[in-house]
Amino acid sequence: xxxxxxxxxxxxxxxxxxxxxxxxxxxxxxxxxxxxxxxxxxxxxxxxxxxxxxxxxxxxxxxxxxxxxxxxxxxxxxxxxxxxxxxxxxxxxxxxxxxxxxxxxxxxxxxxxxxxxxxxxxxxxxxxxxxxxxxxxxxxxxxxxxxxxxxxxxxxxxxxxxxxxxxxxxxxxxxxxxxxxxxxxxxxxxxxxxxxxxxxxxxxxxxxxxxxxxxxxxxxxxxxxxxxxxxxxxxxxxxxxxxxxxxxxxxxxxxxxxxxxxxxxxxxxxxxxxxxxxxxxxxxxxxxxxxxxxxxxxxxxxxxxxxxxxxxxxxxxxxxxxxxxxxxxxxxxxxxxxxxxxxxxxxxxxxxxxxxxxxxxxxxxxxxxxxxxxxxxxxxxxxxxxxxxxxxxxxxxxxxxxxxxxxxxxxxxxxxxxxxxxxxxxxxxxxxxxxxxxxxxxxxxxxxxxxxxxxxxxxxx
Amino acid sequence: xxxxxxxxxxxxxxxxxxxxxxxxxxxxxxxxxxxxxxxxxxxxxxxxxxxxxxxxxxxxxxxxxxxxxxxxxxxxxxxxxxxxxxxxxxxxxxxxxxxxxxxxxxxxxxxxxxxxxxxxxxxxxxxxxxxxxxxxxxxxxxxxxxxxxxxxxxxxxxxxxxxxxxxxxxxxxxxxxxxxxxxxxxxxxxxxxxxxxxxxxxxxxxxxxxxxxxxxxxxxxxxxxxxxxxxxxxxxxxxxxxxxxxxxxxxxxxxxxxxxxxxxxxxxxxxxxxxxxxxxxxxxxxxxxxxxxxxxxxxxxxxxxxxxxxxxxxxxxxxxxxxxxxxxxxxxxxxxxxxxxxxxxxxxxxxxxxxxxxxxxxxxxxxxxxxxxxxxxxxxxxxxxxxxxxxxxxxxxxxxxxxxxxxxxxxxxxxxxxxxxxxxxxxxxxxxxxxxxxxxxxxxxxxxxxxxxxxxxxxxx
Numbered sequence: 019x020x021x022x023x024x025x026x027x028x029x030x031x032x033x034x035x036x037x038x039x040x041x042x043x044x045x046x047x048x049x050x051x052x053x054x055x056x057x058x059x060x061x062x063x064x065x066x067x068x069x070x071x072x073x074x075x076x077x078x079x080x081x082x083x084x085x086x087x088x089x090x091x092x093x094x095x096x097x098x099x100x101x102x103x104x105x106x107x108x109x110x111x112x113x114x115x116x117x118x119x120x121x122x123x124x125x126x127x128x129x130x131x132x133x134x135x136x137x138x139x140x141x142x143x144x145x146x147x148x149x150x151x152x153x154x155x156x157x158x159x160x161x162x163x164x165x166x167x168x169x170x171x172x173x174x175x176x177x178x179x180x181x182x183x184x185x186x187x188x189x190x191x192x193x194x195x196x197x198x199x200x201x202x203x204x205x206x207x208x209x210x211x212x213x214x215x216x217x218x219x220x221x222x223x224x225x226x227x228x229x230x231x232x233x234x235x236x237x238x239x240x241x242x243x244x245x246x247x248x249x250x251x252x253x254x255x256x257x258x259x260x261x262x263x264x265x266x267x268x269x270x271x272x273x274x275x276x277x278x279x280x281x282x283x284x285x286x287x288x289x290x291x292x293x294x295x296x297x298x299x300x301x302x303x304x305x306x307x308x309x310x311x312x313x314x315x316x317x318x319x320x321x322x323x324x325x326x327x328x329x330x331x332x333x334x335x336x337x338x339x340x341x342x343x344x345x346x347x348x349x350x351x352x353x354x355x356x357x358x359x360x361x362x363x364x365x366x367x368x369x370x371x372x373x374x375x376x377x378x379x380x381x382x383x384x385x386x387x388x389x390x391x392x393x394x395x396x397x398x399x400x401x402x403x404x405x406x407x408x409x410x411x412x413x414x415x416x417x418x419x420x421x422x423x424x425x426x427x428x429x430x431x432x433x434x435x436x437x438x439x440x441x442x443x444x445x446x447x448x449x450x451x452x453x454x455x456x457x458x459x460x461x462x463x464x465x466x467x468x469x470x471x472x473x474x475x476x477x478x479x
Numbered sequence: 480x481x482x483x484x485x486x487x488x489x490x491x492x493x494x495x496x497x498x499x500x501x502x503x504x505x506x507x508x509x510x511x512x513x514x515x516x517x518x519x520x521x522x523x524x525x526x527x528x529x530x531x532x533x534x535x536x537x538x539x540x541x542x543x544x545x546x547x548x549x550x551x552x553x554x555x556x557x558x559x560x561x562x563x564x565x566x567x568x569x570x571x572x573x574x575x576x577x578x579x580x581x582x583x584x585x586x587x588x589x590x591x592x593x594x595x596x597x598x599x600x601x602x603x604x605x606x607x608x609x610x611x612x613x614x615x616x617x618x619x620x621x622x623x624x625x626x627x628x629x630x631x632x633x634x635x636x637x638x639x640x641x642x643x644x645x646x647x648x649x650x651x652x653x654x655x656x657x658x659x660x661x662x663x664x665x666x667x668x669x670x671x672x673x674x675x676x677x678x679x680x681x682x683x684x685x686x687x688x689x690x691x692x693x694x695x696x697x698x699x700x701x702x703x704x705x706x707x708x709x710x711x712x713x714x715x716x717x718x719x720x721x722x723x724x725x726x727x728x729x730x731x732x733x734x735x736x737x738x739x740x741x742x743x744x745x746x747x748x749x750x751x752x753x754x755x756x757x758x759x760x761x762x763x764x765x766x767x768x769x770x771x772x773x774x775x776x777x778x779x780x781x782x783x784x785x786x787x788x789x790x791x792x793x794x795x796x797x798x799x800x801x802x803x804x805x806x807x808x809x810x811x812x813x814x815x816x817x818x819x820x821x822x823x824x825x826x827x828x829x830x831x832x833x834x835x836x837x838x839x840x841x842x843x844x845x846x847x848x849x850x851x852x853x854x855x856x857x858x859x860x861x862x863x864x865x866x867x868x869x870x871x872x873x874x875x876x877x878x879x880x881x882x883x884x885x886x887x888x889x890x891x892x893x894x895x896x897x898x899x900x901x902x903x904x905x906x907x908x909x910x911x912x913x914x915x916x917x918x919x920x921x922x923x924x925x926x927x928x929x930x931x932x933x934x935x936x937x938x939x940x
Contacts, residue, residue, distance in 0.1 A: 025671045030646050032638070032665040033679030041702040047688060091671045097706070137688055144682075145666075148641040149649065177493070180609035181806050183644035183651075185491050188610065190645065204493040205606075210486045210552045218494030221605075223813035226821040227508060227598055241502040245558070251825045253929050283825040335806045344805040345642050345796045352684035360687040364712045364744040468714050 049356035061343030065446025071154025121429030178338025278306030377402025392454035510817035522804030526907025532615025582890030634791035639799025739767030838863025853915035
């Protein structure tokens with residue numbers, strides 16, 4: 019493949035999307051279809067999901083087309099008809115997309131995004147749409163749990179760059195962390211790309227590069243006299259803390275201030291207490307205690323509950339790969355074709371038919387009460403706020419994408435309305451999601467037609 | 480950031496790599512350092528790891544430099560000295576890299592790759608090196624388990640594209656699957672990029688787009704009369720199988736042959752038996768039974784043990800995210816600076832000092848007996864085959880990279896030498912990894928110097 023451009027974004031598709039496309043095309047199935055992206059269930063211990071990746075999908079759908087090189091490569095596969103490939107080479111995504119806003123809290127069965135387009139177009143983009151929305155939503159949801167566990171007064175910094183599954187996933191993790199309220203990232207590429215504040219401390223290799231720990235600490239402090247956080251666990255942690263405080267005293271004499279110390283291994287509760295006591299006794303009550311080392315929302319919750327004197331958490335590996343839920347049970351399903359509702363009945367995988375809207379109901383204090391999943395074309399229920407909005411028409415954006423800052427702000431407001439019982443990290447109360455009478459009846463009717471029983475959320479009482 | 484190029488690969492680094500670099504630079508620490516990438520331990524239930532991502536790292540290190548735009552962005556952060564940034568702008572990676580071959584079986588503590596370069600250069604590439612080697616090794620190791628579980632006569636196809644963590648991870652999953660002996664991928668981009676055979680069946684949406692299942696099956700078969708695999712679980716699986724066999728009969732009358740049916744949900748053992756019996760009874764003993772739907776090596780092992788009549792497995796989600804081990808405990812550690820060995824002693828994270836070599840010992844039949852981790856500069860032990868070879872000198876490749884086919888071939892040969900007890904999916908026998916006397920003594924000496932006890936593999940003899 020030397021000498022040609024790398025395959026374009028459009029080739030990020032499962033082969034069957036293209037073979038099905040050829041079959042649709044040959045059979046004259048060119049009518050409009052609606053596909054719905056949703057999660058069938060929430061991952062274990064999750065009370066909510068944070069929808070993310072929406073705007074990246076829309077941006078990529080605007081650019082989605084097969085290049086001349088792509089077509090030549092597809093031709094070489096000897097699976098596709100010449101006339102179908104000709105059709106594909108002139109193809110652009112011209113569909114309509116309705117989606118929730120980036121940072122919206124969503125629940126099982128609720129569509130995050132719906133694509134309406136001639137069926138081939140809506141089908142071929144499936145792999146890309148699912149990949150983006152799945153990953154970003156997974157990472158944003160994990161990060162929201164971490165942010166919540168840390169409480170409002172401790173900083174949380176994304177340290178996931180080296181263990182996320184690729185550079186792309188690392189950018190997503192940094193971005194999703196910022197979306198849900200992290201304070202920064204260590205990932206320079208993400209910081210530059212998204213304008214996220216950059217944080218950094220030092221590595222063990224820095225310490226071991228010098229003849230001894232104190233020499234390493236002094237060297238770093240000389241270079242960054244007002245922004246140094248010293249990593250103290252390379253050899254003996256308590257000794258390391260004492261060395262750091264000696265450097266703090268030296269900096270202080272020169273009119274500077276050591277920012278903090280970082281604990282990256284061992285018994286973080288005990289060590290943070292020792293560090294705090296020693297720092298306070300040495301006259302450095304403002305010295306920050308920064309904790310990292312394989313921690314996630316569960317470890318943070320425990321440290322916070324035990325009142326560990328920690329000022330900031332660095333979260334990497336377990337958060338960046340969503341360790342306890344590295345995938346979610348999501349789907350992109352055909353829900354209507356040519357104006358007719360469709361559904362799938364496979365065991366445990368039944369879908370709800372037709373294009374939908376989700377209405378959210380709040381109490382007078384702004385707390386979320388319940389959601390109703392309804393047909394997109396039924397009248398809005400009084401008091402319900404619709405979550406899905408048109409973002410793309412005929413393949414073009416109809417509204418400018420929100421900035422990341424706007425999405426962060428939106429998430430913060432939204433999050434305040436989620437009942438605290440739904441935020442629990444272990445046994446969150448299920449949030450009430452109902453079906454509209456019309457959607458329930460339509461589903462029943464179609465299921466009866468296909469001779470199966472229904473297993474979906476109860477309809478509204 | 481409008482109007483500028485996106486941040487270059489070099490910016491995929493944690494901020495502290497750059498702040499440490501500035502400190503090294505100001506302090507005049509410019510001597511050569513060696514960093515070693517290894518896994519501290521194997522993930523749960525793993526008896527081995529398959530080293531991968533080596534050649535991607537080498538290719539990217541050849542290109543690793545900061546662009547003018549990157550430097551301008553870094554300047555805006557107001558953390559770096561002008562003269563350091565000037566230094567950085569002329570910077571290229573000029574180090575030496577020694578590594579095991581792509582597809583080599585490796586074990587805890589064994590270096591997969593070692594970088595020797597002026598310390599700043601070796602330090603700044605850490606984030607990229609760790610990200611690449613971690614992900615690819617994780618995915619190749621998971622895939623090797625799947626390939627083993629399926630046995631030599633059943634096909635395994637990568638279906639991970641939509642659930643892998645990003646497009647990049649999806650390409651890695653497809654490539655790593657092929658490396659360890661998968662038969663193909665559904666991912667068109669990966670197929671085109673790496674020359675991996677492409678496979679595809681059909682989606683539920685195709686079936687639901689038609690008025691009924693039989694109409695959908697017939698339409699697909701008309702388009703691909705000799706390469707159709709029908710997905711039979713959209714409504715009622717047994718009915719679906721019968722519909723598929725009807726289409727098989729129709730194709731047969733026209734001189735064509737239905738390739739297979741695909742089961743994607745439900746009790747896969749029972750359904751595969753029903754499918755086989757019905758297909759045989761209908762006179763289609765060659766009809767393939769293709770199974771998918773959230774399966775991994777554990778599900779495959781069980782189906783194989785129960786003699787499920789399955790001809791091919793499609794593995795997606797759980798394999799593409801390495802679900803039971805979405806991260807590995809790996810590290811990139813300074814092991815020597817300016818000719819002096821270095822180590823880190825943090826709890827449970829102690830490293831072995833100095834540049835190393837790994838020797839592999841085989842019995843007369845070609846079975847692996849044990850490995851010895853030794854100092855790179857001690858004499859080779861008789862009969863030991865060295866695993867690390869120089870691949871890059873002064874920032875340039877010294878040998879052309881193997882093709883993916885060569886690596887696949889290399890893995891296959893290598894794999895045949897691994898004792899079967901080490902391949903077990905649940906309680907693999909630990910493979911014997913020893914330290915050379917010289918390495919053991921050096922480690923002891925350094926640990927004694929720093930006043931700590933040693934927790935590393937036992938030394939030889």
